[in-house]
Amino acid sequence: MSQRFDMFAAGLHYDDLPEEALWTLRRSFLDTMGVAAVGSTTELSDIARRVAPLIFGAGGAGHSQMLMDGRAVSPVGAAMAGAFTVDSIDAHDGTTPCKGHAGSAIFPALIAMAQASAPQISGRRFAEVLATAYELSYRAGLAQHATCADYHTSGAWTAVGVAAAGVKLLGGTAEQIRQAAGIGEYHGPRSQMMRCIDHPTMVRDGVGWGAPSGVTAAYLAMEGFTGAPALTCEGEDAAAFWADLGSGWRLVDHTHYKAYPCCRWAHPSLDSVKEMMRHHNLSHTQIERVEIRTFHYATRLAGHEPANQDEFAYAIAFPVAAMIVRGKVGIEELCAAALRDPDILRVSRTIELIDDPEMTRISTDKRWAQVTLVLNDGRRIQDAARTPRGDADMPLSDAEIRAKFHDLADPVLGAERAQEIAELALQFDGLDNAGFQRLLDLCCLPV
Structure with missing residues (x-):
């Protein structure tokens, strides 16, 4: 039976969460912190973390430490800086039906609020709040995409989930x-969103302002706003997107994980060329050109010669060439x-993105692409149309998620700190107040 979203959020307890939801939250915790670690090395993150102390000093709500930084600011400031940090590397979890990402807003926002809260909370309590934020964000995102003419960034609908979960x-x-939620x-x-895809810059997926908007809304509502x-x-x-609230879990069905640090719209093509190059024992010197048939939005990623990380994130041609x-x-x-690598650039310039109406029609809950390699001896090697790994029907294994975390985090944090984060994140909901605080401290210590 359907529940009102506010009653669902207020009444959700740890024992109500299915094991599949807890498994997803543990994976997302680990995955997001790995992205935050490497994201802390980017210029985008550095700018956000320099600005947060200037305009978001700690106040009566308590102080929070910025992710991977350690400096104390307000919960709103930590949410802003953390969300920009995670979003600066396009490798975090996402939801294909909403065409966006939730964890990049939810984790920085709720970690910031948890740090500022008194008394400290347990991992069990944090799991209840996380699940609320994900479930409400996903459903609000589905509703927004179905009812609004424009394609808005994830910050628009994650602000709703963060706000509601923040009050919880x-x-x-x-x-x-x-x-x-209304605020x-x-x-x-x-x-x-398409403005940033057509003109890639540091504004990214909107979570850098969606996360602090949600945190602000929570504190306002608590004061009677x-x-x-x-x-x-x-x-x-x-209404249709809330009909099974309390019985169905979008958190479980819709969360995907990325194998590559770029827009997911490029991932089916990346999986395809990776497999074709290995299966046919090909060298990049044999590639004359590449044809990629995909859905309309994806063709606007192009990105044959990205000049920086922001342009790389919203590209297909260059990442595919790098894989080749x-x-x-x-x-x-x-x-x-790598962005100046002459071999990658040569292949990238040969890649043609073809706007395929059938791919556009079927790319709703999935993202489709079909790749053809044209060799310099005249052969055409065509792969079947495919969707990317990482969705619920082709999930990355726990071992792959853990390996990805260490690939991202170890060079930045050191193996010892990264290992402790991994061990605690994958059991965070079983940690008592002190154990959970230790995990948050590890995630917020300076790099």
């Missing part, structure tokens, strides 16, 4: 949760030297 963390009532939705950044209704939660057109030349796409392929 602070011990608020169902009515305060309802008001917070978060109203003030959340309805930024145009009103903002309901949130139309993505209570609007008549949104190097057999991998990892953090090393984002560095300045």
